[in-house]
Amino acid sequence: MSTVGQARAALGARLRELRRDARLSGRDLATACDWHPSKVSRLELGRQQPSEDDLEAWCHAVDNELVYDDLVATLRNLRSMYLEWRRVTAGGHAPRQRRSIDIESATKLIRWHEVNVIPGLLQSADYARGILRACIDMTGGRDDLDDAVAARMERQKVLRNGARRFTFLIEAGALYRTVGSPEVMAEQMDALIEASRNPRISLGVIELTARYWCPARGFILFDRAMVMVETPSAELTITRPSEIATYERTFALLTESAVFGDRARDLIKGVKAVHANAS
Numbered sequence: 001m002s003t004v005g006q007a008r009a010a011l012g013a014r015l016r017e018l019r020r021d022a023r024l025s026g027r028d029l030a031t032a033c034d035w036h037p038s039k040v041s042r043l044e045l046g047r048q049q050p051s052e053d054d055l056e057a058w059c060h061a062v063d064n065e066l067v068y069d070d071l072v073a074t075l076r077n078l079r080s081m082y083l084e085w086r087r088v089t090a091g092g093h094a095p096r097q098r099r100s101i102d103i104e105s106a107t108k109l110i111r112w113h114e115v116n117v118i119p120g121l122l123q124s125a126d127y128a129r130g131i132l133r134a135c136i137d138m139t140g141g142r143d144d145l146d147d148a149v150a151a152r153m154e155r156q157k158v159l160r161n162g163a164r165r166f167t168f169l170i171e172a173g174a175l176y177r178t179v180g181s182p183e184v185m186a187e188q189m190d191a192l193i194e195a196s197r198n199p200r201i202s203l204g205v206i207e208l209t210a211r212y213w214c215p216a217r218g219f220i221l222f223d224r225a226m227v228m229v230e231t232p233s234a235e236l237t238i239t240r241p242s243e244i245a246t247y248e249r250t251f252a253l254l255t256e257s258a259v260f261g262d263r264a265r266d267l268i269k270g271v272k273a274v275h276a277n278a279s
Contacts, residue, residue, distance in 0.1 A: 007078045009046030014071070015058055016044040022062035032061035050075065077239070092144035093132055097151035103222060104158045111221040111251050113169045116177060118188060121156055122168060122195050127188040128152045130180035159198060167202040169254050175205070175271040182279035189272035193265050204258030205267050213253040221247055
C-alpha cells in the first residue's frame with residue numbers, strides 16, 4: 001500500500017473507532033448522515049477519501065464535535081501528501097526546480113537514495129537535459145527544457161555553499177542505464193567522481209550484488225522534517241514523524257549495503273569504461 005493509502009486507511013480506522021465508541025452500527029451512522037450504508041464502509045476501509053463536510057456529519061452523528069478539528073487537520077495533511085505531476089508541472093518544470101532550491105537551501109542534512117537515475121544535485125547538464133526531456137514528454141505541460149536544465153544546474157550551488165552535508169546512495173543499475181548517449185554517461189561518471197571528492201558529500205554506490213536488506217524506492221530525507229518520494233504519477237511529501245523514522249531506518253540499512261570512497265570511485269570508473277566502449 002502506498003504512503004497515501006496508508007494515511008487514508010489510518011483516517012478510516014479513526015472514524016470507525018469513533019463510531020464504535022458511540023455504539024452505532026454502520027447502518028445507524030449512515031441513516032444519521034443520510035448516506036447509503038456502503039459509504040460508511042468505504043470511508044472506514046480507506047477506499048474513499050472523506051470531504052470536510054463528511055467529517056462534520058460524522059462528528060455530529062457520533063456526538064463528538066471536539067475531534068472535528070483534528071480530523072480536518074489529518075485530512076488536509078493527506079491532501080498535501082499527494083501532488084499529481086500534471087498539476088506540479090503545468091506551468092513548466094523550471095518552477096519545480098526553483099522550488100527545490102528553496103527546500104534544499106533550508107536543509108542542513110540531505111540524505112538521498114536513488115534506484116534508477118543519478119540524483120538531480122549530481123547530474124551533469126547533458127544528463128539533466130535527457131532526464132528532463134523525458135519528464136516533459138511524459139507529463140505534458142509547458143515545454144521549458146532550457147530553463148528547467150538551467151534551474152537544475154542552479155540547484156547545485158547548494159553543494160558548495162554553507163555548512164550543509166549530503167549523503168547520496170545510488171543503486172549501481174542507475175550508473176549503467178543510458179540517458180542521452182554513451183558519451184553523456186561517460187561525462188556523468190566523471191561528474192560523480194568529482195562530486196565524491198567534495199568534503200561535504202558522502203557518495204555511496206550499492207553494488208548489483210549487494211545484500212538485500214529492505215524494500216525501498218528512491219526518496220529524499222530533508223533533515224528529520226520531511227521526506228519526498230517520486231512516483232510515475234505524483235510527488236509525495238511525508239511529514240509524519242513515525243513515517244520519517246521508518247525512512248531513516250531504511251536509509252541506515254541501505255548505507256550498510258553501499259561502498260564509499262575509493263571503492264565507489266573504482267566502481268564508477270569501471271562503469272565509465274563500459275559506456276566509453278559502447279560509444
